[in-house]
Amino acid sequence: MTPLLDIADLSITYATASGPVRALKDVSLRIEKGEVLGLVGESGSGKSTLASAMMALLPANATISGRLAFNGADLFALDPEARRRLRGNGVAAIFQDPFTALNPATRIGAQLVEFQHHKTGIGHAERTRRAVAMLARVGISDPERRMRQYPFELSGGIRQRVLIAAALLTEPQLLVADEPTTALDATTEMQIIALLRASRALVDGAIVLVTHDMGLVADLCDRVAVMYAGELVEAGPTAEVVAHPRHPYTRALLACDPALITVQTRHFPTIPGQVPDPGIPRDGCAFAARCTEASGLCHTTPPPMVSIGIGDDGGDFARCHRLVA
Amino acid sequence: MVLEIEDLVVRYRTGGWAGALRPKSQRHVEVLAGVGLTLDAGRTLGVVGESGSGKTTLARAVVGLAPIAAGVVRVDGMRASGWGDGPWRFIRRKVGFMFQDPLASLDPRMDVATLVTEPFVIHRTQGIDRRREAARLLDLVGLPARFLERHPYQLSGGQARRVSVARALALKPKLVIADEPTAGLDLSIQGDVLNLMTDLQAELGMSYLLITHNLTVARHVADEIAVMYLGRIVETGPTDAIYRAPAHPYTRALLGARGGGERIVLEGEPPGLSPRPQGCEFHGRCPIAKPRCQSEAPVERTVAPRHRVLCHFPLIQPDMAGTA
Amino acid sequence: MSELHFDVTGVAPTPAIRAAPAWLRRAAGLARAVLAGPMGKVGAVSVGLMLILAVSAGILAPYDPIAIAPMDRLEGPSLSHPLGTDQLGRDLLSRVIEGTRTVMEVVVAGIGGALAIGLSMGLVAGYGPRLLASLLMLISDVVMSLPMMLFALAMTAMLGGGLGTVVLVVIAFMVPAYFRVARGQTLTLKGADYIVAARAMGASPLRIIMRHLLPNMAGPLLVLIAMDVPTVIGIESGLSFLGQGAQPPTPTWGSILRDGFAFIRQAPHIVLAGGLPILIATVGFTFFSEALRDALDPRLVGKKARRP
Numbered sequence: 001m002t003p004l005l006d007i008a009d010l011s012i013t014y015a016t017a018s019g020p021v022r023a024l025k026d027v028s029l030r031i032e033k034g035e036v037l038g039l040v041g042e043s044g045s046g047k048s049t050l051a052s053a054m055m056a057l058l059p060a061n062a063t064i065s066g067r068l069a070f071n072g073a074d075l076f077a078l079d080p081e082a083r084r085r086l087r088g089n090g091v092a093a094i095f096q097d098p099f100t101a102l103n104p105a106t107r108i109g110a111q112l113v114e115f116q117h118h119k120t121g122i123g124h125a126e127r128t129r130r131a132v133a134m135l136a137r138v139g140i141s142d143p144e145r146r147m148r149q150y151p152f153e154l155s156g157g158i159r160q161r162v163l164i165a166a167a168l169l170t171e172p173q174l175l176v177a178d179e180p181t182t183a184l185d186a187t188t189e190m191q192i193i194a195l196l197r198a199s200r201a202l203v204d205g206a207i208v209l210v211t212h213d214m215g216l217v218a219d220l221c222d223r224v225a226v227m228y229a230g231e232l233v234e235a236g237p238t239a240e241v242v243a244h245p246r247h248p249y250t251r252a253l254l255a256c257d258p259a260l261i262t263v264q265t266r267h268f269p270t271i272p273g274q275v276p277d278p279g280i281p282r283d284g285c286a287f288a289a290r291c292t293e294a295s296g297l298c299h300t301t302p303p304p305m306v307s308i309g310i311g312d313d314g315g316d317f318a319r320c321h322r323l324v325a
Numbered sequence: 326m327v328l329e330i331e332d333l334v335v336r337y338r339t340g341g342w343a344g345a346l347r348p349k350s351q352r353h354v355e356v357l358a359g360v361g362l363t364l365d366a367g368r369t370l371g372v373v374g375e376s377g378s379g380k381t382t383l384a385r386a387v388v389g390l391a392p393i394a395a396g397v398v399r400v401d402g403m404r405a406s407g408w409g410d411g412p413w414r415f416i417r418r419k420v421g422f423m424f425q426d427p428l429a430s431l432d433p434r435m436d437v438a439t440l441v442t443e444p445f446v447i448h449r450t451q452g453i454d455r456r457r458e459a460a461r462l463l464d465l466v467g468l469p470a471r472f473l474e475r476h477p478y479q480l481s482g483g484q485a486r487r488v489s490v491a492r493a494l495a496l497k498p499k500l501v502i503a504d505e506p507t508a509g510l511d512l513s514i515q516g517d518v519l520n521l522m523t524d525l526q527a528e529l530g531m532s533y534l535l536i537t538h539n540l541t542v543a544r545h546v547a548d549e550i551a552v553m554y555l556g557r558i559v560e561t562g563p564t565d566a567i568y569r570a571p572a573h574p575y576t577r578a579l580l581g582a583r584g585g586g587e588r589i590v591l592e593g594e595p596p597g598l599s600p601r602p603q604g605c606e607f608h609g610r611c612p613i614a615k616p617r618c619q620s621e622a623p624v625e626r627t628v629a630p631r632h633r634v635l636c637h638f639p640l641i642q643p644d645m646a647g648t649a
Numbered sequence: 650m651s652e653l654h655f656d657v658t659g660v661a662p663t664p665a666i667r668a669a670p671a672w673l674r675r676a677a678g679l680a681r682a683v684l685a686g687p688m689g690k691v692g693a694v695s696v697g698l699m700l701i702l703a704v705s706a707g708i709l710a711p712y713d714p715i716a717i718a719p720m721d722r723l724e725g726p727s728l729s730h731p732l733g734t735d736q737l738g739r740d741l742l743s744r745v746i747e748g749t750r751t752v753m754e755v756v757v758a759g760i761g762g763a764l765a766i767g768l769s770m771g772l773v774a775g776y777g778p779r780l781l782a783s784l785l786m787l788i789s790d791v792v793m794s795l796p797m798m799l800f801a802l803a804m805t806a807m808l809g810g811g812l813g814t815v816v817l818v819v820i821a822f823m824v825p826a827y828f829r830v831a832r833g834q835t836l837t838l839k840g841a842d843y844i845v846a847a848r849a850m851g852a853s854p855l856r857i858i859m860r861h862l863l864p865n866m867a868g869p870l871l872v873l874i875a876m877d878v879p880t881v882i883g884i885e886s887g888l889s890f891l892g893q894g895a896q897p898p899t900p901t902w903g904s905i906l907r908d909g910f911a912f913i914r915q916a917p918h919i920v921l922a923g924g925l926p927i928l929i930a931t932v933g934f935t936f937f938s939e940a941l942r943d944a945l946d947p948r949l950v951g952k953k954a955r956r957p
Contacts, residue, residue: 042511155594185375186538186579187591194590212512256512259541264565266523266546268516274481388849410853417851429842434864447852492850 002072004174004206005031005054010066012049012058021278023049025286026066027232028305029225031206033173038217038238039210041227042253044275050227051178051210055091056083071173089118092172096179098159102151108162109147115166134165137202138195157188164195173205180209181216193219215259218242226250229275229286236308236316246308246318249287285321297321326399327499327532328364328387333357333396335379335386335556354598356382358556359396364549366499367526369533371547371564373540373579377595378553380536381425384502387534388420389413401499418448421493421531425505427485431477437463437488438473444495462491466521482509486518494525502534507542519546540579544568549631552576555595555606562632572634572641574611605637613638682944689940695933702746703753710743715898723916733918735908741922744900749926751901755812756881759819760874767824768870771831772858775839782832789825797822801884805893812885812901815894819881830873834866868945875938879931886927902927 012024024046031037041047052058053068056075068075070091075083095101103111112131113124122130128147135143138161151159160180167175177196181189197220200207209221217224218238225235226247234247245251254260255269273290276282285291288298298321306323308316335357357379364370374380385391387398389405389412397406401419405412424430431440438459445453460470466487477485486506493501503522507515519542526533537543543550544564551561552573560573571577578589591610596602602609608618615638623637683689702709718738726733732741770789774782801818808814838844838861847857882902888894889903890910897904902923909919 042513157594186540187375188594190578190581190588190590214512253513256516257541258515258539258545261545264545266520268519268545270516270520271513274514385845385849390845390848414851417849420849422846422849424842424846426842430846432843432847432861432865443847443852444850447847447850447856 003030004033004035004071005029006067006069006072008067008069010050010053010064010068012053013063014059015061015063016279019279020063022281023062023230023278024053025230026302027227027230029232029235031174031208033205035223036200036207036209036221038221038224039208039227040212040214040217040224040253042212042275044229044278045227046230047210047227048178049230051093051176051208054174054176054208055087055093057087085118089170090172091174091176092167092170094160094163094167094175094177094180096182098156098163098183099151101163102159104151106150107147108149108151108154112147112162112166112169116169118170130169131165134169135162138162138165138168138199139191140165156184157191160184160188160192161195164192164199168199168202172203175199175203175205175207176210177207178210179212182211182213196220214242214254214257226253230278231286231319233287233320234318236318240316246306246323247287247320248291248293248322250318252290252292285319293322295321326363327366327401328362328370328534329397329399330360330362330383330387331397331399333360333383333386333398334394335382335391336394337392353394355394355601356391356556356598357386358601360553360556360558361396362551362558362561364500364532364534366532367530368548369526369535369546371535371537371543371550372553373537373543373550374553375538375595377555377598379556380538380553381504382556383553384422384504384534384536387500387502388417388422418444418496419498419500421496421498421501423486423489423493423501423503423506425508427489428477428480428482430489431480431485433477435476436473437475437480440477441488441492441495444492448496450496458495462495463488465494465525466491483514483517486510487521490518490521490525494529494531497529498531500532500534502536504536505538506535507537507539515542522546552579555598555601557606557635559607559636560632560634562629562634566629566632570641572628572632572639573636574613574640575607577640578612605635679941679944683937683940686940686943688936689944692933692935692937692940695929696937699749699753699930699933702749704750706747706750710740710746712740712743714739714743714747714900716740723912723919725916725918732922733916735905735919736912736916739898739900741905741919744905745902745922745926748900748902748905751812751895751899752882752885752930755816755819755885755901756878758816759881760823760877762816762820763823763827763877764870764874766820767827768831770824770828771833772835772862774828774832775835776854785828786832789828792821793825797884798887801888802891802893805888810893811896812894812899815885815888818888819884822884823877823881826873826877827870830869831866834869835862838862838865872938872942872945875934875941878934878938882927882930882934 007027007029010024010027011022014021014023027050039047039050058064064076070086102108109128109131113127116127116130119127132143132147135146140146140158140161154162180196181192184192193216209217211217221238223236224238224241226233226241226249228249234241234245234250241250242254245254252269252271256271258268271290276286276289284299284301285294285303288294291298301321303319303321304324305317305319308318308323334355336353336355339352339354360383362370372380372383382391386393387400389398389410393407397404398416400416403415403419405416438456441462442453442455442459445455445458459473463470463472468484468487468491472484480488506518506522510518522533523546525531535543535547547564549562550564550567551558552567552575553559554575560567560571560576567576568580571580578591581588589612591612593610596606596609604620605611605618605623608614611618617637621637623635625633625635626639627633628639628641628643684693716739718734721730721734721738722736724730724734730740730742732745735741735744770785774785800822804818804821805814808817844857844861847861885894885901886903886906889901890907892907895901895904905923906920909916909923913920
C-alpha cells in the first residue's frame, strides 16, 4: 500500500545573508493513511520546516534535495501551480497562533465559504450550509450567529475551533497541525485536544501534530517522530517510544519533562550544552556533543537508521551508533 | 512573614472621558477582587491560573505597579497601599522582580554590568564598587565575567534570564517575584533556571512568589499553591494536598490535564470581567454547579490545615481530610 | 556554563576599540552604516561641507561679506570673485559662506528650541494626567493646522522682521512635530518591560526619563531633526526672500536671492549664488536623513535576529 506521505532523504538548506543554513538533513519518514503522527522537537529541531515542506510552503531561498511524495507523486517535481492546487485541497493546516490566522476584516462565515473554493460543483448556499454544520461539529454553539461575527469578537479557543473547522471543511487527506494549543490556556487546550481526538473520524487521511509537548503526543498520536537539530532521530509507536526510548536524546528529553517526573523534586535534569549551529557543517551525529553515551565514532560518522520495532518496513527506527548490534 | 496581602482590590478605569458618564459598575474593570495570602521566609508560593485570572496583576501589585483600589500589601513588615510612589519605594527595595520576557526587561542601551547594578544606584547604596558587585552577581548565577560588557541583544534567552535573576538579587531581597520563569524555554533547558532558583534559595534563604500557568512545574517547585480564577484565589494550600485531593472543581479540572487524575473538560470560556458574574463566578462552567451557586457568592472555608477553598460544595470536607 | 550561541558581533573587537566608551562605538557603527550607500555618502558630504563652512566662515571667506565696493558691482564670476559680486560690489562667495553660518545658527536655535519645548511637552503628555495631555494635543493640532507662510508673515508683522523673529517662527512651527514624536515614543516605551522593571526596582520618574526613556527615544528624534533641517532652511530663505527675515546687510541665502531678483536680467549670477546653496543643502540633508533613518532601523532588527 502506498503510504500517504513518503519522505526519503529529505534535506533542506536555506541560503541566508550569513551563509547556508541547513534546516533538515536526510530526513526519511513514512506516514500511512489513517495515522496520527506526532512530530516532536525543541527549538531548532527543524520540525516546523518539515511541516512546511509537507505543505509545500517553503520560502524561495530553500534548496531541496531528496524526495517527498504525497500519494505517490513527488511534491517538488510538480510545477508550482499543481502544488498550489494541493493546498487546501488535499493538504490542510492549523497553525499555532489563532489570533493572526484569520483575516480580521472579513466575517467568519465569508472566510469559511471561501476556504471551500476548491470544491467545484457546489454553490454558495451549499457551502454555507456545510460551514454551519462544521461549526456545530467542532463544538461551537449558535453557529449561524457566529458565521456573521468578525474574528476579533471571538476568544482564542473559539478561533482555534473555527480554524479546525476550516481545515476539516476542505476534507483533507493530510492535516498538519503546527503547535495548535501552545497559545491557549490549559482548560481551553483540553477542549481542543478533545476536539482533535474526535476529528480523527472526520479526516479520511492522516494527521501530523507538530509540537514540543510529549504529553500532547502521548494523548493524541499513534506514532511519534523525534527531531533534533534538523535530523529525525527516532520514530515509532508512541507507547513504545515513551516507555522504551532508544535514542539518547529521546531518553534525555523524556527525563526532563516535569510532567513525567513522578517523585517530587527540586532538582530537574537538563541536557547541558546547546543545539549545534545549523550554519556550521558538521560530521557525525548531531547530538554527539551533548550525548552522555557518545564515542569517537559518533563525532565523525553520521549514525545509520537502525530499524527497531515489529517487522515494519523500516517505519520504526532510531539513528544511533550504539544500537548497531 | 515575608509577604502578607490583605483583601487586595485592583481596578482599572475603562473608557475615556465618556467612561465617566457610565453607571458606576461599568466604569471600572475589577481585575483583582479581594485577594489575600501569606508567605513565610524561605518558602515558595506558586500562584497558578490561566489568562485573565489576574496572577500577573497580583505580581505587579505587590510592588505597587497596579492601581490598587483597596487592601494592603506588607513586605517584611513594611506596609503599603494605594497609588503613589512613596511607600512603595521601600518595598521595591526589598523585592526582586523577574519578568516573563527577560530580554524585554533589560534596557537595550545598557550593558550587563550597568543593568545588574542599577538597583544600587537607584537606592543610593554607598561604598559600592560597581564593577566588583556586578562580577559577584554574575558569578552567583553562573555567568562568566566576560558577559559584563555584553548588551542585551548579544544574549540568548537563557543568558538574559540569568541576568534578570542576577539583577533581582542585587540588594539581597527577602522576596523574589518570578513571573513565568520557564515561559518560552525548551524542556531540556527549563531545568537550568529552576535549579538555579532552588540553589539560590538554599544559599540565600529568600522566598519566591512564583507566577505560572505551568502546573507540572509548580507541583515540584512550590511549597504551597494558590489557584486563581477571575481575580480571586479559589483554592490555596500545601502543594501535596492540592495535587492529591483538590477541593475546588476548577483546580480539579486544571490538574486533570497532566500528571494523572480524572480528566474533566470544562465547557465554555472564562466569563467577561465587566460586569462580573453573579454568585460564584465559576458557576457557568462548573461541572457540579447547583442553583445556590448562581445566586450566592461563596465564602472561604478551611478544609484542612492551611488548605482553604472558595466554594459552596468543596470536593473535600474538613472531616475527610484524613482519608483524602 | 552556557556559551553564546552565535557570535553576532563577528570578529572579536581589538583592545583599542573595546576600550572606547559604548556610545562612541555605537556612533562609529552608525556612521559606517550611513556611509554605506550612495545616498548616505552624498548626504554626508553635503552636510559635512555645510558644517565646515558654518564653523569656519570667518576664516574661509576671502572678502568681508558686508564690505561695499561700488566699483566692482554686478560683476560676473571671475577669478577674483568666483561667484561674482552683487549690486553693491560685495563678494558673493564670501556672502554665501557667511550666509551658511547664519543659516546654520537659525537651524540650531530653531530646532534646538523646538526640541527642548516639544520634548518636555511630549514627556508631560505621555506621563501626565489625561486632561493635560488632551489639552496639549489640542494646542499642537491647532498650531499644525496653520498655514506656515501666513503664520510666519503674521508673526513678522507683529514682532517686526529680523532673524530673531525667524527663529521664533521656526520654533513655533516645529514644536508640534517634536511633541508628537516625543509623546508617541513616551507612550510606547512607557509600557515596555524594561521601563516597568525600572519602576519595580524603585527608580524615580526622573531617573526613568533621563536614563531609560530619553536614550531610547534618541533614534527617531535624531531622524526627525535631520529631516527638519531642509524645512528650516526653507522657512528662513523664504522669509528672507520676502524681506522679513534677515535684514540688510546680514547675508543669508534668501537675502542674496532677494537682492538678485531685482537684477535678474543684468546679473543672473546673483540668483544662482543664492539658490545653489539652498538646493545643495536641502538635497544633502534630505539624503542624509534618509540614510540615517535606514541605518537606525534595520540595525535594531538585525541585532535582534535570533534563532528560530
